[in-house]
Amino acid sequence: MKVLVAIKRVVDYNVKVRVKADNAGVDLANVKMSMNPFCEIAVEEAVRLKEKGVASEIVVVSVGPPAAQEQLRTALALGADRAILVEAVDELSSLAVAKALKAVVDKEQPQLVILGKQAIDSDNNQTGQMLAALTGYAQGTFASKVEVAGDKLNVTREIDGGLQTVSLNLPAIVTTDLRLNEPRYASLPNIMKAKKKPLETVKPDDLGVSLASTNKTLKVEAPAARSAGIKVKSVAELVEKLKNEAKVI
Amino acid sequence: MTILVVAEHDNHTLAAPTLNTLAAAHQIGGEVVVLVAGLDVSGVAFAAAQIAGVSKVLMADDAAYARQLPENVAPLVANLGRDFSHVLAPATSNGKNILPRVAALLDVDQISEIISVESADTFKRPIYAGNAIATVQSNAAVKVITVRSTGFEALPAEGGSAPIVALAGARDTGISAFVGEELATSDRPELTAADIVVSGGRGMGNGDNFSHLYRLADKLGAAVGASRAAVDAGFVPNDMQVGQTGKIVAPQLYIAVGISGAIQHLAGMKESKVIVAINKDEEAPIFQVADYGLVGDLFEIVPALTSTL
Numbered sequence: 001m002k003v004l005v006a007i008k009r010v011v012d013y014n015v016k017v018r019v020k021a022d023n024a025g026v027d028l029a030n031v032k033m034s035m036n037p038f039c040e041i042a043v044e045e046a047v048r049l050k051e052k053g054v055a056s057e058i059v060v061v062s063v064g065p066p067a068a069q070e071q072l073r074t075a076l077a078l079g080a081d082r083a084i085l086v087e088a089v090d091e092l093s094s095l096a097v098a099k100a101l102k103a104v105v106d107k108e109q110p111q112l113v114i115l116g117k118q119a120i121d122s123d124n125n126q127t128g129q130m131l132a133a134l135t136g137y138a139q140g141t142f143a144s145k146v147e148v149a150g151d152k153l154n155v156t157r158e159i160d161g162g163l164q165t166v167s168l169n170l171p172a173i174v175t176t177d178l179r180l181n182e183p184r185y186a187s188l189p190n191i192m193k194a195k196k197k198p199l200e201t202v203k204p205d206d207l208g209v210s211l212a213s214t215n216k217t218l219k220v221e222a223p224a225a226r227s228a229g230i231k232v233k234s235v236a237e238l239v240e241k242l243k244n245e246a247k248v249i
Numbered sequence: 250m251t252i253l254v255v256a257e258h259d260n261h262t263l264a265a266p267t268l269n270t271l272a273a274a275h276q277i278g279g280e281v282v283v284l285v286a287g288l289d290v291s292g293v294a295f296a297a298a299q300i301a302g303v304s305k306v307l308m309a310d311d312a313a314y315a316r317q318l319p320e321n322v323a324p325l326v327a328n329l330g331r332d333f334s335h336v337l338a339p340a341t342s343n344g345k346n347i348l349p350r351v352a353a354l355l356d357v358d359q360i361s362e363i364i365s366v367e368s369a370d371t372f373k374r375p376i377y378a379g380n381a382i383a384t385v386q387s388n389a390a391v392k393v394i395t396v397r398s399t400g401f402e403a404l405p406a407e408g409g410s411a412p413i414v415a416l417a418g419a420r421d422t423g424i425s426a427f428v429g430e431e432l433a434t435s436d437r438p439e440l441t442a443a444d445i446v447v448s449g450g451r452g453m454g455n456g457d458n459f460s461h462l463y464r465l466a467d468k469l470g471a472a473v474g475a476s477r478a479a480v481d482a483g484f485v486p487n488d489m490q491v492g493q494t495g496k497i498v499a500p501q502l503y504i505a506v507g508i509s510g511a512i513q514h515l516a517g518m519k520e521s522k523v524i525v526a527i528n529k530d531e532e533a534p535i536f537q538v539a540d541y542g543l544v545g546d547l548f549e550i551v552p553a554l555t556s557t558l
Contacts, residue, residue: 011377013512013513016380016512017377017380017381019381026376026377026381093358094349094358094359095352095353095356095357095358095359098353117494118494120377120378120493121376121377122376123361123362123375123376123377123378123493124349124359124361125345125349125361126349126352126359126361127349128349129319129345129346129347129348129349129350129353130349130350130352130353131353132319132320132350133323133349133350133351133352133353133354134353136424137424138320138424138425139319139320139346139350139425141319141345141346142342142345142346144487154428157342158342158487158488159342159343159430159488160341160342160343160488160496161430161432161433161488162430162431162432162433162486162488163430163431163432164316164427164429164430164431165427165428165429165430166316166318166425166426166427166428167425167426167427167428168424168425169423169424169425177487177494178477178481178494179480179481179487213358214357214358214387214388214389215358215360215385215386215387215388215389216385216386216387216388217383217384217385217386218371218384218385218386219383219384220376220381220382220383220384221381221382221384222380222381222382223375223379223380223381223382226519226538228536228537228538228539228542229524229539229540229541229542230540230541230542231531231536231541231542231543231544232541232542232543234543235543235550235553235554235557236557238525238541238543238554239554239557239558241541242502242523242525242541246502246522246523246540246541248445248501248502248522248523249445249469249502249558
């Protein structure tokens, strides 16, 4: 089967972000960017499906700035076969991305689309579910295990009380949770080979997609700072402080 | 304005985050209608009708909604939602699963995990693991929103007597099916609703050592949480994880034991009223947010703390 994986270029998860002085957003100038960690897990899962002989072709797609080519090349180095970049400059809403991905799904006709459950910048946790709605496919969100069983897909999902398993008709949409797998590193030979793999660039207009949003970010602020308290010397002092000063026990 | 709130429940009891979501609905203002979709949910619908300020309860009782599969529930919510100004759900795993599908069916953008209501169309929500707070305005005809329960004080569960209206015409899309579930059982309070949370990290060393935390938690009537490191190392199940990708808690007292305090963990607990850190590394970032820090070996401190209480 053909597997489509959507990836996003985001601020590296180790970076401590700073809010811009004019409150217009977060300062992304000269900050290290990487593939969103949940998207790495999505790529890894697709590659494992290919290694098992379940997937025949892996297509990675990103909807974002031209620089997202770097992350697509990374995905190609990890084992994807070809890449598509839907070039868009503005910060996109999840629905806009889902609409662009829907157009790619219509064109590529994958049996399975894998996305991360959320991007660590916008923290929306929406795109996979929205893509499922637009395509009319079943969704297996927050997946910690994915198994193809004939023409169905069994997905074990992380839910608030534990785990839940659902069976989905293919084609289906899956979003990855952290425990689905441990992504591999790209080797140098594979990074070199990835440079020769095909990477197609399209514009949203070519796909007939409007990227307008019904949401507008008015401002972005730093959260209220929490300052360090005091260090206590002993357990007795800690209990005394919690009882008499903080009054929480 | 009329607001539709999708109730969180397990077919038997109305879950607490519904009450926080209703509090957010009240801040928006207007009439509030609660939707209870499930199987054999008359008890849940009755409980929802008792909440003060609820004007009506819609009950969709059908086998198609038994497991709240989004393929079946989202079309129901979207069809009802067209007649409302806002559709709200708690930002639980269920709410996060269903609501974006509803938003896309309504062709509007969703606002996820709001922590405050600025006006009927403007909301605040954390981004970048809680390191920035965005103020977002929606001009959508129907505003689709998930609510972070720790951002809103729960409404009292009594004082109302709303009518219950049963909905007919359920449809099973048949593209997905429930296979099974594996729920963690615990006598301790639920993590997101507990007044006191004791959490362990990689410093616990192994799963058996969590018994130190369970004993302390039982003395305090606390819930037990964990950092991602402890979950990934297999010490405890993943539903105990506190953080950006786990559960968000804001208890009166949060005791972090053997947790370094990575950004992703802080995102899940830094709204706690009082934070206590117990760690042998005095440079650990957790001490930068802790009200009370104790540097030392947790295997001496935790048992001593348990016996002192």
